[in-house]
Amino acid sequence: MILVTGGAGFIGTSFILDWLAKSDETIVNLDKLTYAGNLQNLAVLAEDPRHIFVQGDIGDAALLAQLLTKHQPRAIIHFAAESHVDKSIHGPGDFIQTNIVGSFQLLESVRAYWEQLEKPERNNFRFLHVSTDEVFGSLAKDEPAFTEQHSYEPNSPYSASKASSDHLVRAYHHTYGLPVLTTHCSNNYGPYQFPEKLIPLMIVNALAGKSLPIYGDGQQVRDWLYVDDHCRAICRVLEAGTPGETYNVGGWNEQPNIDIVHTICDLLGELHPAASLDYRALITYVADRAGHDRRYAVDAHKIERELGWRPVETFATGIRKTIQWYLDNQDWLNNVQSGAYREWIETNYHQRSV
Ligand code: NAD
Ligand code: DAU
Numbered sequence: 241m242i243l244v245t246g247g248a249g250f251i252g253t254s255f256i257l258d259w260l261a262k263s264d265e266t267i268v269n270l271d272k273l274t275y276a277g278n279l280q281n282l283a284v285l286a287e288d289p290r291h292i293f294v295q296g297d298i299g300d301a302a303l304l305a306q307l308l309t310k311h312q313p314r315a316i317i318h319f320a321a322e323s324h325v326d327k328s329i330h331g332p333g334d335f336i337q338t339n340i341v342g343s344f345q346l347l348e349s350v351r352a353y354w355e356q357l358e359k360p361e362r363n364n365f366r367f368l369h370v371s372t373d374e375v376f377g378s379l380a381k382d383e384p385a386f387t388e389q390h391s392y393e394p395n396s397p398y399s400a401s402k403a404s405s406d407h408l409v410r411a412y413h414h415t416y417g418l419p420v421l422t423t424h425c426s427n428n429y430g431p432y433q434f435p436e437k438l439i440p441l442m443i444v445n446a447l448a449g450k451s452l453p454i455y456g457d458g459q460q461v462r463d464w465l466y467v468d469d470h471c472r473a474i475c476r477v478l479e480a481g482t483p484g485e486t487y488n489v490g491g492w493n494e495q496p497n498i499d500i501v502h503t504i505c506d507l508l509g510e511l512h513p514a515a516s517l518d519y520r521a522l523i524t525y526v527a528d529r530a531g532h533d534r535r536y537a538v539d540a541h542k543i544e545r546e547l548g549w550r551p552v553e554t555f556a557t558g559i560r561k562t563i564q565w566y567l568d569n570q571d572w573l574n575n576v577q578s579g580a581y582r583e584w585i586e587t588n589y590h591q592r593s594v
Contacts, residue, residue: 241266243313245298245346246320248277250433251370255317255471256282260290268292268311271320275580280572281432299342304349315366315478316350318343324436325398326588329530332397339401347412354418368478369409369422373463373490374399376424378533385537386424388486395531419483423474426490426538429558430467431565434576436584438497442504443566444573446519447512453589456528458498461535465491466558469551476549487547490538493555507563526592
């Protein structure tokens with residue numbers, strides 16, 4: 241079996257659903273269920289013995305020791321993190337605690353478990369760390385995309401905390417020989433993404449007839465990848481990646497934010513026309529994000545060349561599926577917009593519009 245951390249979040253959910261659709265190998269899912277974790281995402285697996293859910297913190301060494309001894313996983317896929325850049329600007333503490341201290345404690349627990357394994361289990365074991373392209377910093381307009389060799393220049397508390405965890409993972413390989421793999425992925429989108437992030441926030445606000453807040457001039461560029469493609473990349477790296485290596489994962493799909501929002505508005509106009517409402521008219525330019533990275537772009541040649549992975553979804557097909565999913569799952573959307581969510585929207589957006 242494998243142990244997944246953060247499997248009740250956006251990407252972890254897709255990973256688990258995709259994995260169990262293709263394989264009967266059991267998953268132990270360790271998730272703290274922060275505001276971003278939602279067991280409702282995995283409701284179809286409630287009676288499925290191949291999914292063992294454990295609510296807990298990656299930093300809980302006693303729990304980790306117990307889970308590792310009991311289940312003897314052959315691999316760890318480490319998704320758990322605080323993941324929202326704006327939240328890290330308002331309050332970095334949780335990011336330091338989970339992304340750095342929590343990842344360190346997880347690595348310690350895993351190292352103790354791995355060191356007592358017999359060969360060949362010890363050689364075959366893998367620790368796959370799910371990282372981000374943001375650790376490389378920001379690119380100028382005409383600079384080449386990030387390769388795996390790009391220097392680290394994290395600019396937000398979020399990306400700095402992810403960079404720190406990357407360094408720890410690397411050091412555990414270099415010093416102790418732990419067989420680690422690290423992936424650096426670009427911006428994901430798709431079903432189950434919490435509506436604090438750009439794409440689901442724009443869909444939710446548009447459906448409610450609320451303004452669509454564009455930070456700064458809206459010309460910041462991101463490379464968007466459909467979440468299932470990311471999950472396929474992780475499976476491929478787990479299966480065939482070389483321990484100690486890092487792999488970039490991207491969609492070959494750079495777009496300015498404003499273009500993404502225009503596409504969402506136009507698709508909503510087609511899939512969910514609202515009488516007398518032009519969704520584009522809701523677009524509102526607001527104060528920029530502090531330290532906002534201008535451009536991310538991922539060079540994903542290595543994973544294609546060495547492991548044969550390429551995205552299969554185009555942005556046109558992926559964004560249409562995504563919008564349709566949110567239209568079909570308005571109960572899910574209503575459920576995640578709790579009091580805490582409304583407080584966050586107030587905290588992050590009130591001052592910007594002022
Ligand atoms: P998410 O915020 O949707 O989910 C994070 C999950 O981790 C939640 O289920 C949460 O409950 C859990 N969690 C948080 N702290 C925990 C702790 N201390 N112990 C156990 N569980 C905890 O995040 P996501 O968007 O699914 O991202 C998953 C991973 O992928 C993160 O490591 C993120 O840095 C990375 N990543 C995300 C993107 C993206 O575009 N979303 C792109 C590249 C990399
Ligand atoms: O690049 C990978 C990263 O992508 C992941 O590591 C992060 O976990 C993930 O959150 C994402 O980070 P971003 O900051 O790029 O994503 P976000 O959806 O928050 O914002 C995307 C862009 O849209 C960014 O330039 C900021 C802008 N934006 C965002 C929001 C929420 C707006 O203009 N308005 C908004 O209201």
